[in-house]
Amino acid sequence: MTRKAAKAKRKPRRWGRIFLGVLLAGLIFAGGVGGWLYLQWRSLPSVTALRHWTPSVPLRIYDKNGNLLATVGPELHDRVTLNNTPLQLGNAFVAAENKYFWSHNPLYFPVDYPSILRAAWVDLTHLAPAQGASTITEQVARNFYLSPKKTITRKVREILLAYKLAMHLNRREILTLYLNKIYFGYGAYGVGAAARVYYGVAADQLTLPQMAMLAAMPAAPNYYNPLTHPKLARWRRDYVIKRMLVDGYINSTEAARAAAAPLTATYHTQGNNTAPYVAKWITKWLVSRFGAGRTFREGLKVYTTINARLQKAADRSVAIGLENYAMGQDSLDPQQYRGPIAHLNAQQLKQALAGARPPQLPNTNPINLRWGIVLSVKPNAVKVDMENTQTVTLQGKGLSWAQQAGGPHWPLKRGDLIWMRRYVDPGKPPSTVAWHTALWKTPQGARPWQLAQVPKVQGALVSMNNSTGAIDALVGGFSYALSHYDRALYAYRQPGSAFKPFVYAAALDGPELLASGKTDYLTQVSLIPNTPLSIKLPNGKVYKPTNYDMTFTKQPIPVWKDLADSKNVPSVRILMHVGIPYAIRYATHFGFPKSQLPPVPSLVLGAADVTPLQMTRGYAVFSNGGFLPHPYFVTKVVNDKGQSLSLKGCALCVVDNPPPHVITSGVAYLLTTMMQRVISEGTGVAARSLGHHLAGKTGTTNDQKNAWFVGYGRHVVTTVWVGQDNNKPMVKWAAGAREALPIWIHYMHAALVGVPSLPFFRPPGIVQASVNPKTGTLSDSGGQVFDFLSGFLPPAQSPLASGSTLAPSTTTTIPASVTTSAPSPQPFLQQYSNGLLSGGVK
Template sequence: MAPSSTSGAPLKRRLGFRLLLVFFGLFAAGVLAATVTAIVLAPTLPPVHNILRKHLKAPLQVLARHGQLIAEFGNEERMPVTLKQVPPALIQAVLAAEDRSFYTNPGIDLLGIARAAWVDIVTGRKAQGASTITMQVARNYFLSPHKTFTRKIKEVLLSFKIARELTKNQILTLYLNKIFLGNHAYGFEAAAHVYYGKPLKALDLAQLAMLAGLPQAPSLDNPIDHPHNARARRHYVLTRMLALGDITKAQYAQADAAPIATRAHTIHYHVDAPYVAEMVREYMIKHFGKKKTYDGGYRVYTTIGAREQEAADQAVEDGLLAYNIRHGYYGPTAVVPVTATTSRHRLRRDLRHYTTVGGLVPAIVTAVGYHSVTAYDLDRRTVHIGWQGLSWAARFITVNAEGYAPQQASDILKVGDVIYVHHVGPGVWALSQIPRPYAALVSLRPHDGSIAALVGGFDFYYDNFNNATQAYRQPGSSFKPFVYSAAIAKGYTAASLFSGAPIVALSGAHGELWRPHNYSDHFRGLTRMRVGLAQSINLVSIRVLRAVGIRYAVHYAERFGFKASALPHSLSLVLGSATLTPLEMARGYTVFANGGFRVRPYFIRKIVDERGKTIWRAKPLVVPPPPGASVAIHGTPHFAVQAISPQNAFIMTSMMQSVIRSGTGQLALSLKRIDIAGKTGTSNHERNAWFSGFSPYLETTVWVGFPVPKSLGHYEVGAHAALPIWVQYMGAALAGRPDTPFARPRGIVTAIINRHTGLPCSKTNPAAMREYFIKGTVPKKGGQRGVPGPAQSVRSSGLF
């Protein structure tokens, strides 16, 4: 007999009832477990009230004097913004893509969590889904990224807590600044710069929607590495915005059709000062530690002037390239096979081993004409070099010899040569080469020692050795002013006479004979100190040092910031046989420039933390205002020490003005200024070329030499190798500043003297000239030549 059709119904009801009991039992157990877990975990949750002040990892920013960006150091690009700075379209796009109920939910999405939990149970793996913006903030600010059930419960609990204690706008601001968006970009402002090279406010709807689609999978959806995925994700965001009524159909269609036009953008630096940036980085690591330096969000304001630094970079580059032209072409960097069928792809592959150095771009010669060549460069350009950019390239033989002048382009280059080219004007290129000598320039503001510009070499990324602060080189005759100042302090005058006859002296521990000579190898008769310094006459200067005394001169030099232990205690002192850095020389010359005060060079004005609070401010030594001057002084100033008298500084400045007017520094006359003074310097065998000079506004020292000292070549003296760099820089740095004569202090008098005898004479005398004296040192008619005036009773032991 067949079973009844209804006999199974009670069984099914009983089975369904039991399954329902099981389900509710499991649900109750889950709720109970979650409740117990919540009770256990709640006390371990971090406090939320500090989240608004919570530190965001942000790179160290190095800034110029007026806030222009010099460099950034750190692994994360982050540029925090306020909600008012964020375009409304981005907020709409983010909410559409990530959390449409953000402004109404309690911090979590219960349905989303249930769906995610079901996926976890069914698939047996931990799913990420259902994270609201508040939950992402909780995870990013407080929790680890590891996906565990315990962390998920903490995330839910913490989200409730954040939603209760913070406003929605505060939560959204935290999210917009913290979220990772790929390619080292954290936060949407940083992402805008990384992907588009623009600030958020400059992006269009398509670009904003692209960024809004990144948080879910920044590695897989970013437009640089995966443009197809990025387009699909942008389409999703725009579709959601259209569905929510945030945009019109026309806006949607235009944005959805926009191309994926993006590439990796580096941060744009407004001031190129990598040597200064490295000095800041080293300082910060030393005082704050590596971790805080790289992610502490510090902003370091330096003393660097944007205009001065740009001028310094250009002057050093031009000066070293000019040296190249004077000494001939070293030859190609390498040779690669090139034929008529060689593709651009192959050329690019061969160029990938080379980088731009300074302003020089690597290129491969692809064709050689009679008086021109064509090359393909690293920037994927075809450049043409005419004869004007080639004719200089006689073959380099030694620093003192070149080959024959080339007659045609094939005398210089051939197809396949890897060369460097230099852009010299619109559409105009020249053959170039990486300079072999190094150079340094350091420029200080004399009133407080702040560094206005500093260049440590041709290209920091090619060689990061900082020649301005680390290269100890012999300053040659540029050290003479410090000895001459000692003579002025002992009562000698600019009119005192010293012999320029030959000298033979004992030198060294074994008593070797030392026969110093003048650079010209010519001897002089009795010569005034002014002329001796202006024309850099070595034999006169040695006698000045003898008159002063070596011991006295060495200790006197300490007034300029030099260490006595670093100076030779011999007659070679006046010829610059010590080894000093350009920065040390620059500091010494500021004493002349500011009227006699010893300032201390510094390069950091202030340090600001991530909250904008100034945590450190420089306390420079400043030159005190003249007596009776009404100068506004802010705060408590730290006045510099009076190193030499104002009268001494004025006399020495006047003598160094003669270096420019009639001596070895006459190239500086091209500046057509009366407020400049300085001194050339050349060490033995032209191993180092120097010029140190100043105006009331800036002191600047330039050095040129090889990294391992050797001859720069005949005639590569300070006036030829270093002074042109100084002139170019000072011309640009002083542009717009009034031509202000150096202030004449009290106690300076003038007298008419005979230029041959240094003694007073009448105005009608053909040899009459006007000379400055410190009051009380004017020589008397019929007096002894070269002897100090009555202000000092010093024996004239300097006439030999």
């Protein structure tokens, strides 16, 4: 055999061995892959339970009439089925995500292999996972069982799970799972929640363009979000509409109409964004009681006493009142325009004008404000793009306050981001009106937009049924969007003269005074000197109280007028007359813990640190005839099965125990008649505009740090507080009658709608007698008629003898046995730590 022939013979053998080697390696590789796939298949979870899967249901909070106030939870769900949603909704998602979803071709269902090969080629050319190719079935597998991490192992398991899903579930079940699980941004999981978040409607109320917009988002919920990237979102929506036309789900006319429709998406909170401070307290209590998982995912429902109509009125009243103050609309002290929220650079301005919400803004607007971008500025007109919805021009009344106030940031310029509100007539009263209380007005008809600014001062409002303790409305600050801190429950502040009624009640309660060892008592007509007073304290210091207007009078003033005109020096004399320890003990009847009541002469002037809720509860005792109610806004908590849960440990939940009777009905009535005079002729005279039988008291602290008004009718008691979070003075002439009273009046306009104007109930044990107003003694004829406790009438002659504690002496002394050291001060922003209502209701 020649060498050439032998070589030719060996060549086929060599190739044969190579072929056998490659075949063997391929078999080994295939066996390994097959074994690996088998192990992956065996390790897959069971999918049969998905047939009974229900999404996590967030916490829902309702008002007294069953209206939804808020939905709270990290994931918002609203379950839908294909039976209760429009047919086109499912079609829109199929057209956008998986056009072969209904196909029976194994190349396309449950896995689309041509798309996988195409995506693999793109990934290979980019040397990175640049494109996905998951069908709806695969997305369900990934969303329920796998992580979003892009790896080969995850993709293989996704494909295997898709086959497993197709084996156990039909396509309608798979599509239903998909529609309820996908994420749409803003915490919305599932198309039902997305419909409510972006359009404020149920899924079965969506229009075709809205369905297409939602179907466009799952591919990239942040990128194609109509709230943050409207141009991209519209392009993607129109692509979905085109796909629906091509796939035969809609005709050309429907497609043209849908593509021509504007984007209508706006952010809707789950609920009416009503009572957010109440919702925050309820949420914190539930988490402490049941844990976060149960609170946010198991469908708990909380029913409250909040009246949604009154809550909205309270929010608006506080907001407008504080805005007016910040704009110098109802203050005796001028204010300056502090400038725009921010100035947008060229790129930010371009994005904002394209529809993106500027990042300098909070997630939601303050209740009464809208944002805008300055487009151009003329001497007396500013053109503004308002929230990408319309172009408005600020001029005249819309700018006058800022033009007059001036400031370092006036005038505005293009690119400025500003706050605006609808024009409010400041309603400044004539200079002859007592206390210059301004009552703003809402003009009828179309109102222009007005430049506004966020106030530096804060406010709080609590409105409560005076007999049951059920809270109708609670506002914890100017805007929950800007500050979650609840000042209604946790801001401990000095109440000023609003605390006086508690000490005056102690002085007029003749039976308890005598039972406590006192030898005399006061009446409404007792005359109190309004002359300078010095009090020597046990530590050697001298306390000299002064009146708000820094004046005195030679003539003594009757008790009722002391209260009506809020005179300080006579009030301190009354406290010293009954004694500080007795006054403190008496004040605890109204729910104030003794630890909050400093044993000092200025106690009657509001030296204590109290919350708006505590003041509301205390005044309820006067308005309901002497009973101390338990304040609450939670009436019931039920689980997803409708079973009521225990309210154990809930400080602001309803209780079964009847309220205790803490002062006599007669004393409560006498104080009510005195506080009616505060409104009829005293510091609260502006409230006469309400035309109801009302009583109340203003309060202003030293250096104008706090302004209060607490008042009530037959059934409702409301407290308003205004002040700064840092406890610094507001302005020189800030007062309860100017800063707090207007807010109270405008809220009470809403609270008294449909309520008959009934006089306060006059209890048994009240008698009337004629009094000489000049002497404060009984008069046989020609005097004024006042109410008194039976058996505790004024004396027949003046009690102001030289030895009396109410004699017009210039100096008095506190016995050394009486301590005048104040208790440990409460911080003016009291945070809750261990307790949910630290220092609160007790």
